[in-house]
Amino acid sequence: MTLRFGVIGTGAIGRDHIRRMTNTLSGGEIVAVTDVNQEAAKQAVGQFKLNAEIYPDDQSLVNAENVDAVLVTSWGPAHEQSVLAAIKAGKYVFCEKPLAATAAGCMNIVEAEIKHGKRLVQVGFMRRYDSGYVQLKEALDSNMIGEPLIIRCAHRNPSCAETYSTDMAVTDTLIHEIDVLHWLIDDDYKSVQAIFPKKTKRALDHLQDPQIFLIETERGVHIHAEVFVNCKYGYDIQCEIVGEEGIIKLPEVSSILIRKNAQLSKNILMDWKERFIDAYDKELQSFIDSIRETGEPSGPTAWDGYIAAVTADACVKAQKTGVREPIALKEKPDFYQDGSESKR
Ligand SMILES: NC(=O)C1=CN([C@@H]2O[C@H](COP(=O)(O)OP(=O)(O)OC[C@H]3O[C@@H](n4cnc5c(N)ncnc54)[C@H](O)[C@@H]3O)[C@@H](O)[C@H]2O)C=CC1
Numbered sequence: 001m002t003l004r005f006g007v008i009g010t011g012a013i014g015r016d017h018i019r020r021m022t023n024t025l026s027g028g029e030i031v032a033v034t035d036v037n038q039e040a041a042k043q044a045v046g047q048f049k050l051n052a053e054i055y056p057d058d059q060s061l062v063n064a065e066n067v068d069a070v071l072v073t074s075w076g077p078a079h080e081q082s083v084l085a086a087i088k089a090g091k092y093v094f095c096e097k098p099l100a101a102t103a104a105g106c107m108n109i110v111e112a113e114i115k116h117g118k119r120l121v122q123v124g125f126m127r128r129y130d131s132g133y134v135q136l137k138e139a140l141d142s143n144m145i146g147e148p149l150i151i152r153c154a155h156r157n158p159s160c161a162e163t164y165s166t167d168m169a170v171t172d173t174l175i176h177e178i179d180v181l182h183w184l185i186d187d188d189y190k191s192v193q194a195i196f197p198k199k200t201k202r203a204l205d206h207l208q209d210p211q212i213f214l215i216e217t218e219r220g221v222h223i224h225a226e227v228f229v230n231c232k233y234g235y236d237i238q239c240e241i242v243g244e245e246g247i248i249k250l251p252e253v254s255s256i257l258i259r260k261n262a263q264l265s266k267n268i269l270m271d272w273k274e275r276f277i278d279a280y281d282k283e284l285q286s287f288i289d290s291i292r293e294t295g296e297p298s299g300p301t302a303w304d305g306y307i308a309a310v311t312a313d314a315c316v317k318a319q320k321t322g323v324r325e326p327i328a329l330k331e332k333p334d335f336y337q338d339g340s341e342s343k344r
């Protein structure tokens with residue numbers, strides 16, 4: 001059975017997912033698209049020569065009879081409405097981060113999914129499918145370095161849009177570390193403090209860049225997470241975990257060694273799309289395969305989306321107060337106990 005997808009939002013990542021669904025993955029096809037900018041939807045259909053209907057809005061697309069699953073790749077604040085509509089219609093839904101713009105919105109989705117009685121939702125936290133992070137997870141799960149104690153990580157972009165604001169360093173960027181780190185060490189976050197170091201001359205007046213987040217987990221692991229979105233030199237993701245018996249580090253992206261002009265060098269990527277291209281392929285292929293094989297998605301859950309939203313709220317509050325802020329999650333419902341962030 002081919003899974004027939006409707007896409008809500010045909011911007012940058014919407015088109016990237018349409019491309020991989022059409023040219024790279026198997027078992028899925030795009031049969032419907034919509035965008036508030038209808039011209040963008042038409043362009044996407046033309047660009048990828050899709051045999052797909054263009055719908056005027058998310059509701060009509062979700063309710064189309066030939067749509068089995070929905071890809072939500074619109075702006076963050078629009079996600080909740082589309083995901084809730086998909087659940088109401090009993091359709092599978094792959095939603096790019098954030099699951100919803102607020103923790104309350106994520107909880108609405110969690111409650112709707114529980115009421116439906118079966119998992120329908122997967123959140124686009126693709127780093128869990130990146131081979132480097134998977135290797136870190138395997139090392140931790142096999143107790144290779146003993147108990148994790150300290151994590152140092154960095155999320156660096158060469159530059160950002162003028163509209164990128166200080167809180168987006170959390171909601172748009174750090175959100176990936178927030179998701180992947182608690183999954184890696186199988187721990188819950190307890191508190192966070194935000195620190196603003198000297199600002200780069202490349203950041204516009206309204207933006208604090210870089211930023212540092214000091215996060216503590218329930219088991220006492222200390223995380224030092226840097227977000228630097230005008231670092232100029234490249235798109236660079238770093239993660240090092242210090243354990244009782246040793247240290248593990250995310251591998252560098254594979255690149256040829258260049259000997260030239262008396263220098264030995266390697267290239268650094270400039271674009272997130274290339275850095276995580278395999279992870280995006282794997283997360284969507286896994287979404288398709290698990291639904292076809294088991295009738296439910298197996299990747300990051302709506303509860304993971306809720307954890308990320310609560311943690312992001314605390315990080316944004318910490319940016320404003322300058323003091324350590326608590327991160328308080330509700331109790332995890334039984335429905336999600338066997339979810340993708342299962343215990344080590
Ligand atoms: N997992 C990842 O690494 C990434 C995730 N994202 C997430 O994907 C989402 C989209 O990001 P981009 O593609 O970069 O943004 P974008 O601005 O390029 O595209 C968003 C598109 O959604 C459309 N749109 C907005 N509201 C809509 C609505 N209510 N109904 C239908 N269409 C609507 C816009 O017209 C636009 O074409 C964001 O939530 C972003 O955080 C984006 C980049 C990478």
Ligand SMILES: O=C1[C@@H](O)[C@H](O)[C@@H](O)[C@H](O)[C@H]1O
Pocket residue numbers: 157172173176272
């Ligand atoms: O999700 C993403 C973007 O929205 C965000 O702006 C980038 O900082 C991230 O690295 C990318 O993965």
